[in-house]
Amino acid sequence: MVHLETAKYGKDLVRVSRVVRNADGTHDFVEYMIRCLLEGDISAIWTHSDNKPCVPTDTVKNTCNIFAKTSPYVLQPEMFALDLGLHFVTRYDHIHRCSVDIVQLKWSRIPVDGKPHKHSFVRNGDDKRTVSVTIDATKGKNAITATCTAGLKDLLVLKTTESAFEDFWVDEYTTLKPVNDRIFSTSVDCTYDVPITTRALNEQALANLGIDFERVFRSVQDTTLRVFAEHNSASVQATLYIMCEEILAKNKEVERVKYELPNKHYIAPDLSFFKGLKNTEPKDAEVFVPVSHPSGYIIGTVSREPKAKL
Numbered sequence: 001m002v003h004l005e006t007a008k009y010g011k012d013l014v015r016v017s018r019v020v021r022n023a024d025g026t027h028d029f030v031e032y033m034i035r036c037l038l039e040g041d042i043s044a045i046w047t048h049s050d051n052k053p054c055v056p057t058d059t060v061k062n063t064c065n066i067f068a069k070t071s072p073y074v075l076q077p078e079m080f081a082l083d084l085g086l087h088f089v090t091r092y093d094h095i096h097r098c099s100v101d102i103v104q105l106k107w108s109r110i111p112v113d114g115k116p117h118k119h120s121f122v123r124n125g126d127d128k129r130t131v132s133v134t135i136d137a138t139k140g141k142n143a144i145t146a147t148c149t150a151g152l153k154d155l156l157v158l159k160t161t162e163s164a165f166e167d168f169w170v171d172e173y174t175t176l177k178p179v180n181d182r183i184f185s186t187s188v189d190c191t192y193d194v195p196i197t198t199r200a201l202n203e204q205a206l207a208n209l210g211i212d213f214e215r216v217f218r219s220v221q222d223t224t225l226r227v228f229a230e231h232n233s234a235s236v237q238a239t240l241y242i243m244c245e246e247i248l249a250k251n252k253e254v255e256r257v258k259y260e261l262p263n264k265h266y267i268a269p270d271l272s273f274f275k276g277l278k279n280t281e282p283k284d285a286e287v288f289v290p291v292s293h294p295s296g297y298i299i300g301t302v303s304r305e306p307k308a309k310l
C-alpha cells in the first residue's frame with residue numbers, strides 16, 4: 001500500500017504590477033512575483049484522476065491579478081499576501097490552507113533635483129523584499145490562523161576594512177593564515193517572523209491587525225546595513241549575531257530573525273614576482289581577486305527567550 005503524503009498545488013512566478021493613482025497627482029508602483037499554493041480536501045485529484053475539487057492554477061493566477069486590482073492592501077506586501085491567502089480558504093469550503101510567497105522587485109522614485117519624482121521610478125538595486133504567509137483554516141473557517149515571515153534577499157554589500165578572522169582552530173588540515181584586516185563581502189538573505197496572534201482571522205480582523213510592517217521592514221534593512229558598516233567584525237558569525245540582537249531589540253513585533261550570509265572571498269594575489277611588489281600582507285593588500293566559488297556560508301537564527309511560565 002502507498003499513500004499520498006503531500007498534496008499542494010497552485011501557481012508560481014505570477015508576475016504582476018500595480019499603479020495606484022493618488023489624488024495629489026503622485027503615483028505609487030509595485031511589482032511582485034507571487035507563488036500561491038493551496039491545500040485541503042484535494043487528494044482525489046492525485047489519487048483518483050478526479051478534477052472536481054481542482055480550482056485550476058489558471059484561476060489562482062487570475063485571482064492574483066484581480067486582488068492586485070481590488071485589494072486595499074496591494075502596496076503593502078505582507079498585508080496583500082494575507083488578504084490573498086484569506087480569500088482562498090474562505091471562498092472554497094474544501095481549501096483549508098493557502099501559502100503565499102511574494103518577492104517584491106525594487107522600484108524607487110527617481111530623484112530629480114533632489115526631489116522624488118511623482119511618477120518615474122528606477123530599479124536601483126537587485127535586492128528584493130520577501131514575504132511568506134500561510135493561512136490555516138484546518139481547525140475551521142471560524143478559527144483561521146496565519147503565520148508571516150518577511151525578509152530581504154540579494155542585498156550585496158562589501159567593506160574594505162574593519163573585518164578580521166583570527167584565533168581560529170588550527171590543525172594539520174589548516175593552511176589559512178589569520179588576518180586582522182580583510183575585505184568582507186556578502187549577499188544578505190534575511191528573514192524574520194512576525195507573529196499574527198489572532199485566532200479568528202477574517203477581513204475585519206485583518207483590517208484591525210495594526211502591525212506596522214513597513215516600519216519593521218525599514219528597521220531590518222537599516223539595521224542590516226548599519227551593523228555591517230559599523231561593526232568591527234571578528235567573523236561573519238559575530239556580525240550576523242549582532243544584526244539579529246539589534247533587530248529583536250528595536251522591533252517588538254519580531255519574534256525570530258534568520259540570516260544566511262555567504263562569505264564572498266576576495267584574495268590578495270602575490271605580485272612579488274614583478275619587481276618585488278608587496279600585496280599579500282594585510283597592510284600592503286590593495287589588489288584583490290574576487291573568488292566566485294567556493295564561498296563560506298554562514299547561517300544563524302536568533303529568537304527571544306521563551307516567556308517564563310508563571
Ligand SMILES: O=c1[nH]c(=O)c2[nH]c(=O)[nH]c2[nH]1
Nearest residue numbers: 165176234235236237263296
Ligand atoms: O568570518 C569567517 N568565518 C569563518 O568561519 C571562516 N572560515 C574561513 O576560512 N574564513 C572565515 N571567515
